[in-house]
Amino acid sequence: MKQLITFVKKEFWHVLRDKRTLLVLFGMPIVQVLLFGFALSTEVKDTKIGVIDQDKSQASIELISKIAANQYFDIDQDLKSINEAEDAFKGGKTKMILVIPAKFSQNMSSGKKAQLQLITDGTDLNMANQVYSFMSNIIMDFYGQQAIQSNSGVQPEIRMLYNPQLKGAPNFVPGVMALILLIICVLMTAIAIVREKEMGTMEVLLVSPMKPYIIILAKAIPYFILSIIILISILILSVTVLDLPIKGSLLLLFSISIIFIITNLLLGIVISIVTDSQQTAMLIALVGTMLPTIMLSGFMFPVENMPMPLQIIGNVIPAKWYYEIVKNIMIKGTGWEVVWKHVLVLIGMMLVLFFISVKRFKIRLE
Template identity: 80%
Template sequence: MKQLLTFVKKEFWHVLRDRRTLLILFGMPIVQVLLFGFALSTEVKNTKIGVLDHDKSQNSLELISKINSNQYFEVDKNLKSINETEDAFKTGHIKMILVIPDDFSENFMLGKKGQLQLITDGTDINLANQIINFMNNIVLDLYGQTTAQPMSGAIPEIRMLYNPQLKGAPNFVPGVMALILLIICVLMTAIAIVREKETGTMEVLLVSPMKPSIIILAKAIPYFILSMIILISIIVLSVTLLELPIKGNLLLLFIVSVIFIITNLLIGILISIMTDSQQNAMLISLVGTMLPTVMLSGFMFPIENMPPPLQVVANVIPAKWYYEIVKNIMIKGTGIEVIWKHILVLSGTMILLFALAVKKFKIRLE
C-alpha cells in the first residue's frame, strides 16, 4: 500500500508540473461549459429582418412596432418593392422579409383574416424554421388574442427562398466542404512535417542542396492536389446525388477554394514549425482549428446570436468566410460583386500567413 501511494503521489506531481496537461484538464471543461451554456446557441436573437409594407396603416405600423420591440427580431431594412427582396438576402444580413399587403388593414375592418407573407432564407433550414415559429408566435400574440371576432386575425404565408423543397443539403454541403478541406490541409500537413522531425530525417533534408522553401513546398503540394480532388468529388456528389445545382460561377468557386486550401496549408506549416511531436501537432490542430471551425464558422451556430467578443473571433476564422462564399455562389448564385469583401479577407489572411510562415521558418533554420 505504501508503494502504491508513493507511485500515486509521483503521478500527481507529474500532472501538476505539466502546465499543458493542467490546461486541458481544467481549462477545456470550463471553456466548453461557458461556450455551450452562454455563447453558442441556436435560439433566435436579434435576427435582422426586412419589411415591405404596402399597407402603411395603423395596423401594419403596430405589427412592425411589436416585432421591433422584442429581443428576437430587429427590423434592419424597409423595402420599397418586391424586386428588392432577393438583393436583400444576397448580403447575408437579412434572414427574413415580412411582406404586408395593401389590403391588410381593410381585411381587419371587414372582419376577415389579414394575409401576411414571410419570406425566409432557406439555405439554413433549421434557422429558417425557428425564425418562422417565433414570428408566428408574435403574430398570434398580437392578433390571435386581441381580436374580438373569431374569423379575424392574421395568416402568415410562408415562402422559403433558395430552398423551396426544404432540403438540408444547402446548409451542410458548404460546411462539410470547409471542414473536410481544413482537416486534409491543416492536420495532414502539420503531421507530415513533424513526422520528419521525430524520425530525424528533417535534418537530412535541410542539409541537402534543396532550399528549405522547396522542401516545404514539396510537402504541401500532395495535400493540395488531394484537396482539389476531394473538392471536385464533393461538388460532383452534391450535384448528382443531392440534386444541389451550382447556381453561381463554377470557376469563381474553384478560385476561392484554391485560396482557402492554400490558407489552410499555411496554417498546417505554422503548426509544424511550432511543435516538435505529432501528438502536439494533432492537439493544436484539433483545438486550434477544427473546434473553432465547427463552433464559430456559422455552420452549426448562427454567428449573430453570439456575444460580440465571439463574433470578433469568428471573423478571424478563414472557414467562416469560405462557408459564406460557398453558400453565396452555390445556393444563391451571387457573383463577385457581393462576395468581394469575403474574398479580400480570405486573400489577406493567406498573404499574412505566408509572410509569417516564411519569417518563422527562416528563424528556425538559422
C-alpha cells in the same frame, strides 16, 4: 525545379503507401457529406403531433385534414385533454400538440379573433422552433383560404427564397465543405515537417541546397493536389446524391476554393513548424481548427447571436469567410460583386501565413 519535383514525388509516394492516410483523406469527406446531408438534416419529416379538437366543427376538421395531408407532419394521436397531451410528451414521440378551442369556427366566421394553441416540446429547442415554424405556415395558409372563401380579410403569402423545399442540404453542404477542407488540409500538413523531425531526416533536408520555401512548397503540393480531388468529390456528391445544384459560377467557386485550400495548407505548415511531435501537431490541428470552425464560423450557430468578443474571434477563422462565399455562390447564385471582400480577406490570411511559415522555419535543429 528538379529538386522540387523530386521532393514532391517523394511526398506523394509516402502518402500513397499509407492506406490509413488514404482512408482518412477520401473516406472521411464522403462519410461527412452523406452524414450531414441525410442523418443530420434539420428538415421536418413525418413529425408526430397530437391534436385536441374541442370545436368539432367543419373548419376544425378541414384544418386537421390539411395538416394530415402535409408531408411534414403525422397526426399520431387524437387527444382529449391537456393531461393526455402531457403523457404524450413524456412518451418522447410527440413533438407538438395543436389545441383547437371551442367556438373556433364560430369566431372565424363572425370575423372575431380565432385563436389556436401550439404546445411544443422545449427540451429540444431547435426541433421545437422548426416544428413551430412549419406548423405556423400551414395555419396561416389555412386562414388565407378561409378568408378568400368569405371574401374578407388578408391572405398572407410566404415565399422561402433559395430553398423553397426547406431542405437541410443547402444549409449543411457549404459548412461541410469548409469543415472537411480545413481538417484535411491542416491535419495532413501539420504532421509533415514534424514527421521529418521525429524520423531524424530533417538534418538531411537542412544540409541540402534547397531553400526553406522550396521545402515548404514540396510538403504542401501533394496535399494541395489531393485536396483538389477531394473538393471535386464533394461537389459531385452534393449535385448527384444530395440534389444540390450549383446556381453560381463553378469557375469562381473552384478558384476561391483553391485560395482556401492554400490558406489551410499554410496554416498546417505553421503548426508543423512550431511543434515538436506529431501528437501535439495533430491535437492543435484538430482542436484548434475544428472546434472554432464548428462553433464560430456560422456553420452551426448564427454569428449574429454570439457575444461581440466571439464574433471578433470568428473573423480570424478562414472557414467563416469561405462558408459565406460558398453559401452565396452555390445557394444564392451571386457573383464576384458580392464575395470580393471575403476573397480579399482569405488572400490576406494566405499571405500572412506564408510569411510566418518562411520566417519561422528553422535552418538549424536545437
